[in-house]
Amino acid sequence: NAGVTQTPKFQVLKTGQSMTLQCAQDMNHNSMYWYRQDPGMGLRLIYYSASEGTTDKGEVPNGYNVSRLNKREFSLRLESAAPSQTSVYFCASRGTGMNTEAFFGQGTRLTVV
């Protein structure tokens, strides 16, 4: 059982480049989330998805787009990367059963130069 898998683990981009961060979960969870974490800071919610086909903005959505491709996958896209988007990105998923704790991936460390 892999849980939540994020790819890539590390990425360096030049300012203005675009890329997509991938996230997949194998726990049949309805809800999925994307967070960013800057050095020494807490987690900030970028976007979340209650179910396949739905997405909603979080605390810091500007500069990002998301796609809930199917129940398993939730991708985060940076259309034109900026140095301010240098951060560690975490994906999470959560079910709707009795135990509704969130499970997190190991993160994608993104540097924009």
Next chain:
Amino acid sequence: DAKTTQPPSMDCAEGRAANLPCNHSTISGNEYVYWYRQIHSQGPQYIIHGLKNNETNEMASLIITEDRKSSTLILPHATLRDTAVYYCIVRPPHLQGAQKLVFGQGTRLTINP
């Protein structure tokens, strides 16, 4: 979701009990209290949750005050591996659908040898 307030940092001696407080004075009657922790730069990990009764599992105990406006996470015999950032979150039950799962700054707990 109700906001939470936690001390930014705490220290505890190895082998002693670590007591981490959280204030959630605006909590609603159906909102649960959840605790997560983040070790180094890994993805956050669920610890425990509760509604109004005290809860205990293999990792920790959760004490919620009778008025539910505050809670304390207790690590009974702290080890060096418990050094982490601990997040307290309150949110409605899963039946209300996917909620913004918002993390605050958390408490950076350092266990000293």
